Amino acid sequence: MTKNLRIKTSKFIDETYKISFKFNGKTYFGYKGDTLASALLANDIHLVGRSFKYHRPRGIMTAGSEEPNAIVQLHNNTSRTEPNVRVTEIEIYDGLEASSQNCWPSVNFDMGGINNFLSPVLPAGFYYKTFMWPASFWEKYEYFIRKSAGLGKSPMEPDPDIYEHRYVHCDLLIIGAGISGIIAAKTAAKNGYKTLLVEEKSYLGGSTIYQNSEHFKINNQISSSWLEKEINEIKKIKNLEIKTRTSVAAFHGYNFLLARENLTDHLPLEQRNKKTRQRLLKIRAKKVITATGSLERPLIFDNNDRPGILLSSAIHKYANLFGVACGEKNILFTNNDSAYETAISLYQKGINIEAIIDNREEIDSKLIKEIEKNNIKIFKGYTIVDTSGYKRINKVSIMQLSKDGQKVVGSKTTLNCDCLGISGGWTPAVHLFTQSGGKLKFRDEDQVFIPNIYPSDQISIGSCNGEFTLDEILSVVPTTLKKFLNIKETDYENLEVQSSFNKSKRNIWLLPSDKVIGKTKSFVDYQNDATAKDIKLALREGFRSIEHVKRYTTTGMGTDQGKLGNMHALGIISETAGSKMGELGTTTFRPPYTPLTFGTIVGRNVGEYFDIFRKTPIHDWHVENKAEFENVGQWKRPWYYPQNGENMHDAVQRESKAARDSAGILDASTLGKIDIQGTDASEFLNRVYTNAWSKLAIGKCRYGLMLNEDGMVYDDGVTTRLGENHYIMTTTTGGAATVLGKLEDYLQTEWPELDVYLTSVTDHYATVSICGPNSKKIVSQIIPDLDFSDESFPHMSFKNSKIGKIKCRVMRISFTGEHSYEINVQANYGKSVWERCMEIGKEFNITPYGTETMHLLRAEKGFIIVGQDTDATMTPIDLQMDWIVSKKKYDFIGKRSLYRSDTIREDRKQLVGLITENPNEVLEEGAQIVADINKSPIEMLGHVTSSYYSPNLKKSIALGVVRGGKNMMGQKLIIPMKDKQINVTVADPVFLDKENKRLNA
Amino acid sequence: MFIINCPYCGEREQSEFKAGGEAHIVRPKQPTELSDDQWAEYLFMRKNIKGIQFERWVHSHGCRKWFNVVRDTSNDVIKAVYKMGEKPPTKK
């Protein structure tokens, strides 16, 4: 049924290597060298997908990464399946399976096609207006709209492929290996530049490499033959690296670029195993040459989107590079000479050309003469006003253009065809240049934006710089290179160049029609189904800024970012609004230039490497003993140690009780530790903590509260004086890095005169904390040499000692309110010391506890946790911790802020204890606290910050912040929940052992 | 991702550094002498310029030194880098 449209052996296609692939479930054949697009066309398949909004049948339109229509779902399995793959980019391989997307139930019979007939009710702003529809209508159609919306399907399982990132440094990066890029690469590399040349396609040479016409010659050789020799030469140059299948996604400031190197997507599936699929190159280049070429423009006329309508340059490429005819009855429609290059190429291959329709009236060039000589009909000064053919174009209707190009005149003529090539001239691919911060200028004579101001050491050359013809490139590019690379001579000085291209063009952004605009569908953005009518509607509705029109009409917002139609959108706006193109500006081109897979973006940072974590030296013991872990900052901390299938609540109750009844043991190694030395160390602590430090005796410990300059609590911890000029500060686990940073900041910038040195030693020590009434018995067995009597070793003091040969620092400090000790040893001994404590503690039922029990125990004592009971709005006064704020010190960080008009307000939120009426009712942390439930709106007084069931007090306890709470002792408040109200009483935040008797028990 | 020329280490990637806001704001020596308004001026008020801005940066994943940077915020071009305590360069 289908025809074979393969015309002739092309040297780029290996006809001895046959490849079978599946499209929409049917098996087809192609050859090595084919893209999926060329293979489909060779099999006479033109209907590839459906458009996004109207579900109109669409086919292959281009031969490159700018393809808006022919995007498919690749692979059938749920882990590798990939949506939105452009058939023009994917090289076929054995086992390839692709299917049309955006159609249901099938591409040939698509339910969504009904939108095409509904289009009068789906105008621009459809998405914004949708929810204004009657609700009944919406509900009725939601099922179908959901089913048919969106582009493709995402994979549902983890990606089995491997991706990686690599840093690349070079003197010069050249983007694009067309003729300009090749010339630049050879010139630069021969002059000593360490050069990297990247090309998104699998071959080098751009469009010149398949230019086989006698009309384009260099030194009397056909341009492709000349270029082939150049390519062979550059492959031998040592300091030039060439990467094909590598597309630059982003061009950032300071010549930092991201490129995706595709390593296996073209290989048969069985050859891909264990290989890296894609690599993200992070390139830092001293200089950048952009040689990204140009994109052919479509023409905007009624029904310009049917399958079988392609860019003229794409037809040329399919014929010359892939040996495939896109149709048997071809018509070309153009406003410039490019289409004649295509025509000559087709003609030479014996492919039938029905006619050429040219907007221009007076035309004359060697190319045109050759066409006329071969009796191909040219309609000069004509335009297409309509096309027909549902799943493939079969007719065009043409009319003559008026002199001013604003109207059509005369009668309509209909021509039969099965393929229409369109050419609206060329648009320089300036996307990367503008991403880098470059500023464009508009060139009136051929209506193009070209680079104007470069923000970094870079240059654009060739057609991306508006040098479109062979003779222009070969005269301008070498001169540009000499200046940019600071060299005297290139190999391209006295070339004899023959180029028959005439640059005349008749630019009409929106071609006139015999119908009123409301009755036409002239597509500007094919992928998002935005038409000229939509743009005009947006302007009528008052939109003026190009960025607003873009969002309202969704022009340029598809996966192709409107590479084809953006210029026409601008043109139509400028014509309709009567503004100048150059003054209108362009929309912003954002990275990536072509879509990147998530795999490439994340590289190796997946699974356990997704986010790095830190383990304490005792970590393995926790794992062996089945601890559940909690993330605290980057640390993995034991959360609780379930035994015999306990749930978290039961485990925490058991651990908490054991710690107060006998002995508990905690891995406290994660607490931040900063070693502070210097003659001004005491003065420094005076300035950074709220309390006084000068009088702290050597061998003593003190709790400190650190504020921000705005007076809000920032961090807390115990600091120990180890010597005259030597302290060790502990910080919260999560705050360690920022506290060090803050202290360094003050030392370097505000108080450089202080003699103080800070060293982070968190990782250097392992810390084992043992608490409970039996803790002293345990530690005195572990360190028999040390006198643990209260007189010799009181609470808040420290001693150096040894466990066998291991040096240790022992602090008698407590975060639980129990008699407790912290043993610090060099990190490598952490696990063995912990195990020794477990062994000796066995007779006292020593119980390892995690962070949850630690939080419960300290809450019983009303100790705060910075970051849980405080946020950045709590002063020490709000926390009822006035006792720690020195009245005598002249200054410390945050002092002045403690008596700003806002911080002295009586009705600030203050920390209080909360007791529930029902002792078994445990509040939810974060629950809101109110006084009057009947007031409307209900006034929120605060919220619950910590809440537990205390096994030691046998009742529920909670901490919370309440507006004016300090003066509300004993007052009843309400916690309104979804299904009930909980009555609470404001209480002292210290629930257990107010007299601190247990510390010395 | 720009490149910053650390006055102690040389040119390094931006990702090694952290920004620290506007430069040359000196902590008052006698905060208690200040009115609420004067203290608030020091505490809260910062410039946010499109154009040349004097900023503090710290080489946090390097030498951990603080220094000053003159940066054009409109295009991220760094005009000058100088150590803490040194005078800012005059307009060129």
Ligand SMILES: [Zn+2]
């Ligand atoms: Zn440095």
